[in-house]
Amino acid sequence: MHSIRKILIANRGEIAVRIVRACRELGIASVAVYSDADRSALHVLHADEAYRLGPAPATDSYLRSDLILAAARQSGADAIHPGYGFLSENAAFAAACKDAGLIFIGPGAESMALLGSKTRARQAADKAGMPRTPGSTQTLESLEQANEVATQIGYPVMLKAAAGGGGKGMYAVYSADELQTAFDNARSEAERAFGSSEVYLEKLLLRPRHIEIQIAADEHGHCISLGERECSVQRRHQKIIEECPSAILSEALRKRMGEAACRLAMTGGYTNLGTVEFLLDSEENFYFLEMNTRLQVEHPVTELVTGIDLVQLQIRIAEGYPLPFTQDEVQRRGHAIECRIYAEDPDNSFFPSPGKITRLLQPSGPGIREDCGVYEGWTVPNDYDPMISKLIAYAPTRLDAIHKLLRALDEYTIHGIRTNLELFKRILADEDFRIAAIDTGYLERLLASPARKMLAEESATFADIAALAAAFMERDGSPTPAVRAARASSSAQPAKWKDQARREGLRS
Amino acid sequence: MHSIRKILIANRGEIAVRIVRACRELGIASVAVYSDADRSALHVLHADEAYRLGPAPATDSYLRSDLILAAARQSGADAIHPGYGFLSENAAFAAACKDAGLIFIGPGAESMALLGSKTRARQAADKAGMPRTPGSTQTLESLEQANEVATQIGYPVMLKAAAGGGGKGMYAVYSADELQTAFDNARSEAERAFGSSEVYLEKLLLRPRHIEIQIAADEHGHCISLGERECSVQRRHQKIIEECPSAILSEALRKRMGEAACRLAMTGGYTNLGTVEFLLDSEENFYFLEMNTRLQVEHPVTELVTGIDLVQLQIRIAEGYPLPFTQDEVQRRGHAIECRIYAEDPDNSFFPSPGKITRLLQPSGPGIREDCGVYEGWTVPNDYDPMISKLIAYAPTRLDAIHKLLRALDEYTIHGIRTNLELFKRILADEDFRIAAIDTGYLERLLASPARKMLAEESATFADIAALAAAFMERDGSPTPAVRAARASSSAQPAKWKDQARREGLRS
Amino acid sequence: MSAGLVKIQLLLGGVLRSVTLTRGEREGSYAGDLDGQAVEFDAVSLMPGVLSLILRSGTGAGQSYQCVFDQADPETGTRRVSIGSHTFAYQVYDPRSLTGRSKRARQDEGTLLLKATMAGRVVRLLVEQGAHVESHAGIVVIEAMKMQNELRAQRAGQVTELRVAEGEMVSAGQVLAVIE
């Protein structure tokens, strides 16, 4: 055991806040780092200490391992939690932490390099006898090579960043003439997001579900599965809604997938928390997709269903403690669903919508958890991922959780930036989602279908209320000259307005 | 089954908001009622509809069953949820609802009259063979009669409101010369709080724990126990911290107390949720105290540990559904602790501190639930109970839950009114509380002991930061003439300030 | 006797609405007229930009609404109001500014200005100046918050101007290219 006293969190936003909270609950001091865009960010306010890294671009701040290690030295931190994204799956950074005498809260650099690289992990999966989708097990050196592999396995194919995650640098390619643009875009996006332009490609399955297994491995040779998450609701390969458990997984299949995930992790000498992602076809065949060698965005749904605090568990494992429970002791109860709230404009192809949050009214109460990275008055910067918060509901059944989420969404108001809040209401009310008839193409199909029009009557009522409220709100405002003239003469003729006949249909 | 479409909530504050949320999750319309002091209250904003009752005093509004029934008629509600306090244990009101063709979400008027009256319930407990504390089983008609009973069973004794709950109208009497004042005060407080001045008295046990059993009974003859809550941390008989499970209850004792509670409820023909309160002595003997024939303030700790939404369950039972689980299917997991946040002044004997909330920064994140009845900008009225919110933590173990609560309390800031937030930090850090060495006198003893002084160094650091922050904040303020003079001359001598020697000990 | 409080016209959801309000007898109560329809309600301001409104007439009598206002756009005067999950944009009606806008719109006929829909960085130009493009052809790729967005021509034409270069930061609404 090597007791950790102070953790530097090499991340930002909601996940940095999440980790600060775990530190405080364990009596461990927390150190935030920040770019110039994040001086006033929530994670800086919550942490015990805070150090500036550099200018706003991630390549000048959150991706600069040298600056992060310098901040660790300066603060006297003895461990680093990388969160997700940024340097969390960078084996060189993990190794550099170790060289600097710091505990990296995650797997060792070698097993990260093996299992975290999408291409090498596919080789390891082959060795462990795990089914995987056809495609390259090597980084594509050139467009020609990409063309060759794609032609061999047949279109459609998927281009992916070897160092990637979170849907970034992923491009579906349906025919050969789309390959060049996709190849260039994927490499460029991968370079920007992960500091490596390496990409590979694999066969695109039709209508698969995305099911992933959360594993936990200690430094004493134990590895267990904490169950699955279903993350099939995606837009542009970016998860939008995740849930635990999956509505369609049988106990037998859950066990088989959990065992396969643990086998892969053990093969790779993996420690700490990790997630093995699979695609599942309609015949219950699962295919290894990739392994995320870090905490996942969607870890809260597993926490709610198992009752285990995963970030605290990560820290305890990194301190050298054995897992505090066996596979059989992991109890699942109830159903949890998470919505990822993004600063993006639903009227503009969900393009990012950074800016100042002028109003933030957040839900709470029974069965609702929010892991939020922003606050009213904060300006969401242009430089990073647009996810600003995660809203999670927990209830005895999936349908109860859906109803709790809808209730919470009704209580949620964000002004100043556009968000995808309305999208969740649409999904959660959708019949296919309710019966869990979802796959990774579900959301794109839903978005392509015409939105259910609000009942005309309901819409008219709200518009009436809006008009009354606006008139009330503007009663002391600065009216235009036309309005001022009208107001001056209004006291002479109030009776007239009241005498007008009621219009039928308008709430009378 | 009689499906409920619209529920009028005959209450205010956090519990009214709690019930609105349950309604929305079940697709049932909600109707709020309010006094003039509560026009802008959170429950009015959350509900689908809202109707004014009358002036601020509860006797002119929330205790006026005629006005509440009129609002129910006007709104077309088909059911009434009484919450806790106010008319929730008023059998005449329950009967009036039924007469008006409304479903009262709670027990029938007759079993409420039997089990809700403290005196008649004690008679019922005798019949059911339950142990209870010695004392009167009749309302005390006069001071003389009180004197007689007290002398017979011996001091100390406890005076209690027959219609009461929530610690109101309760007075401990340690000797005969204190009896008259206590008798007058108890009757006066009972009259104001419950509309009935009836009081009774019982023997005061020494250092008992307060343990209560949550029961649920349907209209088909099933009654089960949802486990216990420990509510021993009280000030002036008002619960401050509640938890589930109790740290000291054995499984065997839990079962015995649960069975006794169900026996009493079945004897009284009880339906819907109810709580049977017991005192537990150090030899694990339990004594029937009273039954609360309604939802309890502290119901969330049971919800978190059992995973059951108790308000939704109340509504389903009232609709005529059988209990959806058997006694054996109720799973307990983890530990939950609730803090009742009161608007009261810790520097002034915890006297109520109503007023405008000028700043409200609330905690959230993993393991934290808040059931809150206020918002920033709202003025807490003078007319009602000072509880403004409930902060609840849930974690695998009791100690984990304590740490989560402390973390959440660190994130909590309320300005404009005084609150008891600091008190929770003191209790949760207290060694006796941590080892669960608590009884109903625990908190009064803690408060009588000198508060642990903050380490001088820690306190000095925060005072230094406060001084720097205040100087920064006042930099653009309107300085006094003295300050203005100083500032005018400051630009001439900046070098001098910097050259001053560093003081030792002050963070250098 | 109640005094006139406000008489106002609003452009709300593309529809012109006329509202007059007078104070009612009780504090916080109002009577008014919405497009010729008499209406009574209670309203109270909860904090700046947030009000509670309860209808007191019509079939919706008793309905309680929380209305949350955004700050008005300083340029256009447009303001959003959210009622639960329903959001409406409105402007206080001013005939002159409307005329102005439609005149400007006419000026642009025949010319398509491709504008940045959001602030970000230009990561790639997909055409060269002078190129002829089809409708929906990609013109510029902008990256913001790690997301790339391809801006496309809304109709066919010639790219007569490319006003930005790769690597350049652009702000929302900035003209990126001119297509004629």
Place this chain on the structure above:
Amino acid sequence: MSAGLVKIQLLLGGVLRSVTLTRGEREGSYAGDLDGQAVEFDAVSLMPGVLSLILRSGTGAGQSYQCVFDQADPETGTRRVSIGSHTFAYQVYDPRSLTGRSKRARQDEGTLLLKATMAGRVVRLLVEQGAHVESHAGIVVIEAMKMQNELRAQRAGQVTELRVAEGEMVSAGQVLAVIE
């Protein structure tokens, strides 16, 4: 060269603190002097009344504090600042008003004014005018938010005035009785 920003004296937690601040070289950085101790920190205002302060010198360098200010009491000028769970009250130092206060305090010597500690309703008078009372004797019972509070004499004396009656509403600070 950095310019002087503020030189101020504060009464904070009963102690007189002298603070001078100058702007530092980077935006948001400040150098200053606290009671003769040089100190550097970063500070930024997050929203009205809330600021983030990070120490940059001394053994606490790197410590991050969120400081939340209450509105100043319009009468006394007292303002509270909360840093996590630690709350301090302070006033900007003004010698004249202090003199004023101590003068008033002297006037009241020999006379005890029993004041309401909080707004509420007088439910019971426990003494009659003219009564002699012991120290800690109950004088008035006030009820607020359903809680009864017995206000007691802080020392023995004669109740020369009872300024309230049963059932009367009183506000915080109001004089209820005079004991001499």
